[in-house]
Amino acid sequence: AQTVTQSQPEMSVQEAETVTLSCTYDTSESDYYLFWYKQPPSRQMILVIRQEAYKQQNATENRFSVNFQKAAKSFSLKISDSQLGDAAMYFCAYRRGMEYGNKLVFGAGTILRVKS
Amino acid sequence: GAVVSQHPSWVICKSGTSVKIECRSLDFQATTMFWYRQFPKQSLMLMATSNEGSKATYEQGVEKDKFLINHASLTLSTLTVTSAHPEDSSFYICSAGLAGHRGSGELFFGEGSRLTVL
Numbered sequence: 407a408q409t410v411t412q413s414q415p416e417m418s419v420q421e422a423e424t425v426t427l428s429c430t431y432d433t434s435e436s437d438y439y440l441f442w443y444k445q446p447p448s449r450q451m452i453l454v455i456r457q458e459a460y461k462q463q464n465a466t467e468n469r470f471s472v473n474f475q476k477a478a479k480s481f482s483l484k485i486s487d488s489q490l491g492d493a494a495m496y497f498c499a500y501r502r503g504m505e506y507g508n509k510l511v512f513g514a515g516t517i518l519r520v521k522s
Numbered sequence: 523g524a525v526v527s528q529h530p531s532w533v534i535c536k537s538g539t540s541v542k543i544e545c546r547s548l549d550f551q552a553t554t555m556f557w558y559r560q561f562p563k564q565s566l567m568l569m570a571t572s573n574e575g576s577k578a579t580y581e582q583g584v585e586k587d588k589f590l591i592n593h594a595s596l597t598l599s600t601l602t603v604t605s606a607h608p609e610d611s612s613f614y615i616c617s618a619g620l621a622g623h624r625g626s627g628e629l630f631f632g633e634g635s636r637l638t639v640l
Contacts, residue, residue: 441628449560449613451631497565508554508619508629512565 408433410500412513419488420521426473427483427516429498436460437503440474440481441510446494454496457481485518493520524550526618528632535606536640543601543635545572545616551596552618556629557589560613569614572599606639613637 409432419425431440442454457465457474464472469486485492498513525548535541545555553574558566570591571579578591588610590602599618603610613636617629 449615449634451566451615451617453628456628495563508617509556509568509571510617510629511568514565515563517563 408435408438408500408502408511410498410511410513412498412516414516415514416517416519418519418521419485419492421488421490423488424484424486425488425518427485427496427498427518429481429483429513431479431481431498431500431513433479433500435502439501439503440472441499441501442470442472442481442483443497443499443512444492444494445497445515446491451497455483488520490520490522493518524548524618524630526616526630526632528614528616528635530635531633532636532638534638534640537607538605540602540604541606541637543603543614543616543637545599545601545618545632547597547618547630550618552599553596555593555599555616555618557591557599557601558615558617560615560634562613566615569601574599603637606637608639611637611639 411430438459440457444452444454455465455467455470471484473482495515495517497515499510527546529544555572557569560566569584572591572593574593580586593599615634616632619629
């Protein structure tokens with residue numbers, strides 16, 4: 407079974423600074439998808455960024471980018487120019503290839519605190 | 523993006539009663555919906571996969587007679603917590619993906635429902 411590990415229970419960053427959240431996963435498959443979701447205090451899950459395993463180029467969404475290391479099974483999230491609104495719990499998630507449906511496996515989460 | 527709505531957002535009930543939570547995909551059809559349970563400051567734990575027109579698939583350790591799931595239409599799945607007890611108090615979240623667009627991989631999440639059993 408696939409597993410997702412987030413080794414940082416909590417992280418802090420100063421406003422306008424950069425922070426990196428770690429995620430590793432375990433799988434024997436070659437076709438899969440990786441995600442970072444944000445869960446603010448409202449508890450609404452929000453998709454931050456998505457990476458297809460077959461793509462070598464790291465995904466980028468404005469201030470959010472990933473460092474996808476397929477051989478190392480690592481998928482870290484970098485948040486640049488951190489803002490107070492970035493404070494939330496962040497979940498790394500794994501999804502198997504297209505033919506297996508949309509079931510997600512989540513990591514334990516990392517609480518991100520942003521200091522002003 | 524697509525919208526998934528849950529109702530109620532918060533429910534308080536007495537021990538022994540049953541509670542129904544609805545999950546609706548508002549602007550798309552979902553042949554599959556997922557139900558998660560989340561304790562404070564913890565991750566989302568998948569409870570079951572709700573399949574339109576057929577029985578739900580439950581994860582190991584989840585009591586199917588305790589957590590009844592019905593997916594009668596392409597836009598509605600319901601989770602009924604039967605004979606609720608205080609240990610069932612939790613945050614329940616549903617999610618759905620676009621039917622026919624499984625390759626995009628994205629799941630859309632409801633706002634969640636907080637259940638408190640007294």
